Amino acid sequence: MTSIDRRSLLRAGLAGGVLGALPAGPVFAGWSADRPVLTHGVQSGDATADSAVVWARADRPGRMFVEVGRRPDLRGARRVRGPVLTPDTDFTGKVRLRGLPPGQRLHYRVRVESIDRAGLFSEPIDGSLTTAPTRRQDVSFVWTGDVVGQGWGIDPAYGGLKLFDAMRERRPGFLLHSGDTVYADGPLPSSVALPGGRIYRNLVTEEKSKVAETLREYRGQYAYNLLDDAYKAFAAEVPQINQWDDHEVVNNWYPGEILDDARYTEKRVDVLAARAHRAYHEWVPVPGRSGPVHRRISYGPLLDVFVLDMRTFKDVNDGNTYADPRRGLLGAEQREWLIRGLRASRATWKVIANDLPLGVVVPDGPAAQEGVAQGDPGAPKGRELEFAQVLRAAHRAGVTGIVFLTADVHYTAAHHYDPARAAVQDFTPFWEFVSGPAHAGGFGPNALDATFGPSVAFVHAPPVANTSPADGYQHFGEVRIDAATGAFRVDLRDRDGVSLWNTTLPAPPR
Numbered sequence: 001m002t003s004i005d006r007r008s009l010l011r012a013g014l015a016g017g018v019l020g021a022l023p024a025g026p027v028f029a030g031w032s033a034d035r036p037v038l039t040h041g042v043q044s045g046d047a048t049a050d051s052a053v054v055w056a057r058a059d060r061p062g063r064m065f066v067e068v069g070r071r072p073d074l075r076g077a078r079r080v081r082g083p084v085l086t087p088d089t090d091f092t093g094k095v096r097l098r099g100l101p102p103g104q105r106l107h108y109r110v111r112v113e114s115i116d117r118a119g120l121f122s123e124p125i126d127g128s129l130t131t132a133p134t135r136r137q138d139v140s141f142v143w144t145g146d147v148v149g150q151g152w153g154i155d156p157a158y159g160g161l162k163l164f165d166a167m168r169e170r171r172p173g174f175l176l177h178s179g180d181t182v183y184a185d186g187p188l189p190s191s192v193a194l195p196g197g198r199i200y201r202n203l204v205t206e207e208k209s210k211v212a213e214t215l216r217e218y219r220g221q222y223a224y225n226l227l228d229d230a231y232k233a234f235a236a237e238v239p240q241i242n243q244w245d246d247h248e249v250v251n252n253w254y255p256g257e258i259l260d261d262a263r264y265t266e267k268r269v270d271v272l273a274a275r276a277h278r279a280y281h282e283w284v285p286v287p288g289r290s291g292p293v294h295r296r297i298s299y300g301p302l303l304d305v306f307v308l309d310m311r312t313f314k315d316v317n318d319g320n321t322y323a324d325p326r327r328g329l330l331g332a333e334q335r336e337w338l339i340r341g342l343r344a345s346r347a348t349w350k351v352i353a354n355d356l357p358l359g360v361v362v363p364d365g366p367a368a369q370e371g372v373a374q375g376d377p378g379a380p381k382g383r384e385l386e387f388a389q390v391l392r393a394a395h396r397a398g399v400t401g402i403v404f405l406t407a408d409v410h411y412t413a414a415h416h417y418d419p420a421r422a423a424v425q426d427f428t429p430f431w432e433f434v435s436g437p438a439h440a441g442g443f444g445p446n447a448l449d450a451t452f453g454p455s456v457a458f459v460h461a462p463p464v465a466n467t468s469p470a471d472g473y474q475h476f477g478e479v480r481i482d483a484a485t486g487a488f489r490v491d492l493r494d495r496d497g498v499s500l501w502n503t504t505l506p507a508p509p510r
Contacts, residue, residue: 036062036112036122039091040226044129045285047174047239048297049102052129054110055285057092058085058122062112064093065121068100072107072128085112089289090219092282103133103300127236130173133300138483142167142238144476145178145355145407147225149247149440150466153188153202154228158470161225161439164234166497167476175238176305178407178436179245179355181284182221184212184276186247194468203227211250211263215275221248222283242284243307244293245355245408249276252364254314294334296341302481304347306338310356320369320382328386329356329372335386339393342402348486348507349401351479357406358387358432359415359454361447371408373449379423384451391427391452400428400508403488405477407436411444411461412475412492414501415454422453431505433490435477441466442473458492458501469495 036058043055054066063084069077082095100106107128114120133139144163154160167175188208192200205227207220225231246252249272250259257269266272281289293309313331326332342350356362362371369375372383380388394402413434419425432454442462448454462473474495481488486507491499 034114034117035120036060036114038110038112038122038125040223041232041236042108042110042125042127043235043285044108044127044239046241046287046295046297047129047131049132049134049300050100051096051098052100052106052131052239053285053287054095054097054108054127054129055092056110056112056125057090057283058112059091061086061091061115062122063115064095065111065113066095066097066108068097068106068108070101070104070106074107074109077107077109084115089282090279094285094287096287100131102131103135103137105130125236129239132173132298136301136483139299139303139481140170140172140479141174141176142170142172142476142478143176143178143353143405143407144436144438145243145245146180146247146410146437146440147182148188149180149183149186149410149437151186151189151192151202152200152440152469153204153208153224155201155203155470158200159230161228161231162469163438163474163476163495164228164230166493166495168230168234168237169497170478172238172478173299175234175240176351176353176405177240177242178353178405179243180247180408180440181242181244181280182225183247183440184218184221185250187211192468194470198470200468200470212276213264213266213272215279218276218279219283222279240285241297241305241307241353242286243309243353243355244280245311246370248280249273249311252317252370253311254316255312256316294337298347301346302348302483302486303351304341304345304349305351305353306341307353308338308355309334310354315383317364317368317370319367320374321376322382323385325385325389328383330386335390338390342390342394342399343397345399347401349403349481349488350399352402352404354404354406356408357434358404359417359448359452360409360434361449362409373451375447375449377423377450380451384449387452388424388427391430395426395428402428402430403505404430404432405479406432406434409434409444409446410437410440410442411459411473412436412477412500413445413459413461414457414490414492414503415448416457417452417454419453421450421455423451427452431490433477433492435475435492437469437474438476439469439474441468442471443467457503460492460494460500475500
């Protein structure tokens with residue numbers, strides 16, 4: 001990761017919110033078959049008030065450069081020297097831009113310089129991103145999850161990953177990707193028969209023809225999604241906040257698991273997870289090459305986003321009816337981090353990005369549970385204990401404005417939780433909104449666990465399990481926070497961007 005030091009930014013006029021004119025950059029060499037090629041477009045992520053990650057991949061070793069400025073033509077832009085892209089990272093690279101002006105639409109351009117021939121650069125690729133505000137201003141974003149799952153890949157005849165076009169047309173400030181960014185355990189067949197005699201024809205690569213086990217195969221999962229034009233165009237224009245869930249490794253995994261699956265020659269999930277974790281950090285525009293997935297990103301006085309990791313510290317999938325509060329999905333350190341963060345937050349809205357829903361029952365076979373809930377409507381048990389602790393601590397500290405946003409279950413829904421309906425009363429009422437899949441089989445709806453008193457305000461699910469993306473039931477959610485009133489509007493939208501249902505939550509009293 002390469003960043004701009006603050007002294008350089010001040011000289012460039014970028015720190016403090018002003019992009020000043022700079023001397024001209026290098027003269028780029030003419031076209032040549034020997035020049036590097038950027039193979040999978042550009043992406044950006046974790047765009048805070050003063051920084052952002054920019055990602056690219058080349059076809060050979062080369063030095064990455066990024067220009068960033070306010071103007072689309074990048075006149076007067078600042079040029080940043082990035083890392084050398086090498087086979088060690090599959091020729092991927094990231095630059096952490098720092099000192100950016102808050103609450104601004106910025107434009108960037110990525111080039112890679114040949115290692116062998118100085119001055120020989122790749123053809124440039126342009127992108128854009130919006131930094132988080134520090135002042136009170138409108139905030140908008142979209143969220144979804146579950147990409148290329150259940151054997152449904154890219155078929156241009158059915159629009160490819162069309163939902164990403166619909167999200168891009170909403171012009172969001174960022175995407176909250178709620179996990180299952182890839183399906184490493186979901187090989188793609190060349191074709192699938194659809195109702196009515198239609199045929200769904202998948203684009204298939206070598207890495208997507210089997211379950212991922214090797215580092216190369218895990219890398220290939222991310223490379224596949226970026227073959228789609230809609231996905232690539234979206235990634236170039238909208239910064240991402242990414243989570244990971246189970247399918248980045250293998251379905252319903254937890255640390256220490258030994259697989260009973262004939263498709264795998266490597267049965268140790270911990271080995272697979274280490275390879276998947278590396279590929280994730282190489283191919284996804286998140287900070288660094290390792291480290292924790294959970295983090296908080298602030299969007300000024302109106303919004304804090306708490307991004308959870310409900311996979312790395314997860315306990316075993318059993319009946320989920322234990323009484324041990326030390327077990328759970330978050331782990332003690334992350335749980336305390338979340339409680340402290342909620343108590344300290346002064347934002348009007350605190351979005352908790354939970355890649356596993358809170359009250360939706362998600363079984364893992366006939367006798368085990370994958371998610372938080374287990375279907376028992378009584379007092380909290382199992383993994384519910386740690387969320388009862390979080391909600392109780394927030395309630396007793398007077399924290400308001402908590403909203404959970406999730407995906408995972410392959411339908412869209414709005415659930416309201418209220419202690420008046422619950423088996424436990426020590427929490428403040430809140431909403432959980434479910435969206436997805438972005439491009440996977442449609443399922444649901446699942447049963448709800450009554451422990452925290454959920455009520456279904458809306459649900460949109462397919463009539464049969466594993467409904468194809470060609471037949472709809474793909475979803476994303478959109479949030480718009482009004483700067484003047486602080487109101488939090490949620491739209492649950494379909495693959496074409498049509499709003500199926502919406503609600504507006506008034507700003508809670510301070």
